Amino acid sequence: MAYCPNGAVWNASATIGRRVDGQGSAKARQRDGHELPVAAPSGASAILGGASVLRAADLDVGRARERRRQRRLARLAMVLWVATLAVWWRVLSGGSLNPLDGLSLGPEAMLWLPAVLLILVIGVVMLLPMVGQGRSPHLLYRPEQIDVGLDDVKGLGPLRDEVVKTLNLFLGYATFRDRLGGNPRRGILFEGKPGTGKTHMAKAMARHAGVPFLFVSATSFQSMWYGMTARKIRAYFKALRKVASQEGGAIGFIEEIDAIGGRRGGLEGGGDGPVSPGTGGTVNELLVQLQSFDTPPFGERTAGRLIEWVNGWLPAHAQVSKRPPRYNNILVIAATNRADGLDPALLRPGRFDRRLYFDLPNAVGRRELIDYFLAGKSHDRELDDDTMRAELAHLTFGYTPVMIEHLLDESLIWALRAGRDGMRWVDISQAKLSEEIGLKQPVAYTPLEKEMVATHEAGHAVAAYLSGVGRRLEVLSIVKRKDALGLLAHNDTEERWTRTRTELLAFLRIACAGMAAEELWFGESTTGPGGDLVSATGIAAQMVGALGMADSLVSFVAMEEGLNQRNVVAKVLSDPDGRARTDRLLKEAKMAVKEQLDLHRPLVEALRDALLDREELIGDEILEVLRQAEAVLAGPVPVRNAPSLLANRPAPPRELADRGRDG
Numbered sequence: 001m002a003y004c005p006n007g008a009v010w011n012a013s014a015t016i017g018r019r020v021d022g023q024g025s026a027k028a029r030q031r032d033g034h035e036l037p038v039a040a041p042s043g044a045s046a047i048l049g050g051a052s053v054l055r056a057a058d059l060d061v062g063r064a065r066e067r068r069r070q071r072r073l074a075r076l077a078m079v080l081w082v083a084t085l086a087v088w089w090r091v092l093s094g095g096s097l098n099p100l101d102g103l104s105l106g107p108e109a110m111l112w113l114p115a116v117l118l119i120l121v122i123g124v125v126m127l128l129p130m131v132g133q134g135r136s137p138h139l140l141y142r143p144e145q146i147d148v149g150l151d152d153v154k155g156l157g158p159l160r161d162e163v164v165k166t167l168n169l170f171l172g173y174a175t176f177r178d179r180l181g182g183n184p185r186r187g188i189l190f191e192g193k194p195g196t197g198k199t200h201m202a203k204a205m206a207r208h209a210g211v212p213f214l215f216v217s218a219t220s221f222q223s224m225w226y227g228m229t230a231r232k233i234r235a236y237f238k239a240l241r242k243v244a245s246q247e248g249g250a251i252g253f254i255e256e257i258d259a260i261g262g263r264r265g266g267l268e269g270g271g272d273g274p275v276s277p278g279t280g281g282t283v284n285e286l287l288v289q290l291q292s293f294d295t296p297p298f299g300e301r302t303a304g305r306l307i308e309w310v311n312g313w314l315p316a317h318a319q320v321s322k323r324p325p326r327y328n329n330i331l332v333i334a335a336t337n338r339a340d341g342l343d344p345a346l347l348r349p350g351r352f353d354r355r356l357y358f359d360l361p362n363a364v365g366r367r368e369l370i371d372y373f374l375a376g377k378s379h380d381r382e383l384d385d386d387t388m389r390a391e392l393a394h395l396t397f398g399y400t401p402v403m404i405e406h407l408l409d410e411s412l413i414w415a416l417r418a419g420r421d422g423m424r425w426v427d428i429s430q431a432k433l434s435e436e437i438g439l440k441q442p443v444a445y446t447p448l449e450k451e452m453v454a455t456h457e458a459g460h461a462v463a464a465y466l467s468g469v470g471r472r473l474e475v476l477s478i479v480k481r482k483d484a485l486g487l488l489a490h491n492d493t494e495e496r497w498t499r500t501r502t503e504l505l506a507f508l509r510i511a512c513a514g515m516a517a518e519e520l521w522f523g524e525s526t527t528g529p530g531g532d533l534v535s536a537t538g539i540a541a542q543m544v545g546a547l548g549m550a551d552s553l554v555s556f557v558a559m560e561e562g563l564n565q566r567n568v569v570a571k572v573l574s575d576p577d578g579r580a581r582t583d584r585l586l587k588e589a590k591m592a593v594k595e596q597l598d599l600h601r602p603l604v605e606a607l608r609d610a611l612l613d614r615e616e617l618i619g620d621e622i623l624e625v626l627r628q629a630e631a632v633l634a635g636p637v638p639v640r641n642a643p644s645l646l647a648n649r650p651a652p653p654r655e656l657a658d659r660g661r662d663g
């Protein structure tokens with residue numbers, strides 16, 4: 001006997017297991033212990049589980065479509081046969097071939113015909129909007145209308161294989177269902193950040209599946225008329241069933257399903273508490289429709305009722321048997337940015353039971369995407385260089401595929417503005433800066449203000465150079481962008497997913513360095529460090545209350561609160577002890593970096609002067625200034641933190657793994 005983890009006995013059905021014996025023939029074991037032979041699944045696993053997409057025409061979907069086509073041809077032949085007979089009969093009996101021959105409206109038609117036509121027009125005008133209201137709002141695409149294939153889906157790694165396997169199961173549904181006894185997947189949920197390729201992937205799937213694709217945006221189900229939203233949902237699923245039965249299969253795609261599938265109030269996990277947000281009715285309809293794929297069409301239902309009526313008059317041995325329910329091969333894909341907000345009933349097995357998470361692409365994925373996008377965009381030969389592309393893949397850490405595509409489009413615009421036909425590295429750098437930080441808004445600083453901003457930014461850069469092991473200095477600027485008067489952008493030299501305590505302490509020092517530099521050179525600080533303190537406090541509070549890095553292992557993340565949802569920073573700062581620890585971390589970081597900058601004044605001054613002169617230093621330009629200043633010093637820079645230990649550390653919250661920027 002098998003037990004679920006919660007102790008409940010597993011459901012026992014009539015057939016309790018299948019096994020394949022030594023000779024490869026499959027047996028289904030019944031509850032009474034007898035074994036019945038079933039069709040051998042020879043080669044099925046090789047077909048359905050393969051990593052390449054199967055051809056729809058060779059599979060169950062193709063066979064179902066062919067059967068349907070032959071039935072349609074037979075019906076057409078029958079109709080033509082009857083029409084030909086009717087024409088022959090008219091010809092032989094000497095009658096006219098015009099069916100309207102002899103039809104006349106009479107001489108008074110001019111009196112009543114306009115009134116009848118007017119009433120008809122008014123009736124149509126009034127009824128038409130109501131007829132349209134209950135219609136399914138989908139758009140139907142045939143495979144040949146879709147210009148995206150699976151070869152155009154890049155950088156998703158194992159996710160693509162998973163999708164191909166799902167597609168193969170869809171195409172070979174009859175093999176999986178009838179020969180292997182499985183229940184094919186009928187719903188998958190794509191979740192992920194905007195622009196990670198969910199819609200793109202669904203289109204590619206539809207093209208390869210070779211079946212119609214019914215695209216619908218969940219918001220288009222919504223209607224101001226009572227009950228109309230549910231009616232539109234019903235109409236959509238009805239259209240899916242119809243197309244699937246005609247074409248051997250259909251793929252439905254519901255974009256942004258959270259618009260109609262939000263968690264109902266009062267269910268486990270909260271939602272909106274006892275107050276329903278108003279999606280209850282539509283969620284219920286969605287739940288019902290997701291189980292309605294095998295509902296027979298209207299004609300079959302009517303025939304079934306007729307048979308039941310006839311059977312009421314017939315003796316038991318002469319009963320007319322009804323047609324068994326037909327399996328409609330339908331796959332519904334839903335996409336959302338927020339799967340956690342969906343109603344749990346939607347995610348149970350049998351509905352959207354497979355969740356595929358579209359994550360941000362890693363370095364290999366970004367490189368694939370860059371190669372793919374650059375192949376279609378005009379660029380200078382320097383961008384074909386392997387190291388340059390690897391560098392770009394590195395610099396686009398945290399980018400979604402659509403962001404990478406957009407960055408290259410923007411770079412092309414920068415190139416055009418500079419009078420070139422193809423983009424170059426410098427265009428990509430400019431586009432990246434203006435996308436990430438904002439366009440330059442040069443302002444006239446007073447000389448003292450300019451010197452203060454330059455000293456502040458130079459302080460950040462020197463701290464990052466000395467403390468930030470494994471950091472690459474990307475941009476140092478005193479040009480105003482958005483609300484930042486200046487900035488230092490620094491990034492990891494390698495792709496990283498975790499942080500050590502040493503590195504977080506270095507982040508604190510880098511953040512406090514602007515303030516320390518102002519105090520060292522001007523005796524007091526300005527309003528400039530305000531933004532730095534926000535990010536530094538965030539990091540320090542995480543170290544105290546979430547990461548066990550400040551002499552306490554208590555996690556404030558584990559603390560659940562009633563109605564007041566607060567982030568970990570708020571939780572830590574509202575606790576007197578947490579606040580004291582956070583403050584201590586910040587003060588220690590500031591003291592340490594102040595000492596460090598004091599020891600390396602020539603470095604800060606060299607960078608400050610370079611900034612006053614050039615306003616913006618990019619990449620190696622920053623290092624050049626620092627190295628020249630170092631060379632003037634007696635020897636190599638003495639104080640550098642010990643290299644961080646990078647092995648097997650727990651993952652920190654994602655926001656700590658993001659790139660740094662200090663204003």
Ligand SMILES: Nc1ncnc2c1ncn2[C@@H]1O[C@H](COP(=O)(O)OP(=O)(O)OP(=O)(O)O)[C@@H](O)[C@H]1O
Binds near residue numbers: 198199
């Ligand atoms: N894996 C990919 N390979 C190639 N191009 C991609 C990929 N992912 C996204 N793109 C590009 O990005 C564009 C936007 O992607 P898509 O519409 O699929 O995002 P999405 O995840 O559906 O976003 P949203 O959640 O906002 O609907 C696509 O039209 C395509 O050009």
Ligand SMILES: [Mg+2]
Binds near residue numbers: 198200255335
């Ligand atoms: Mg989308």
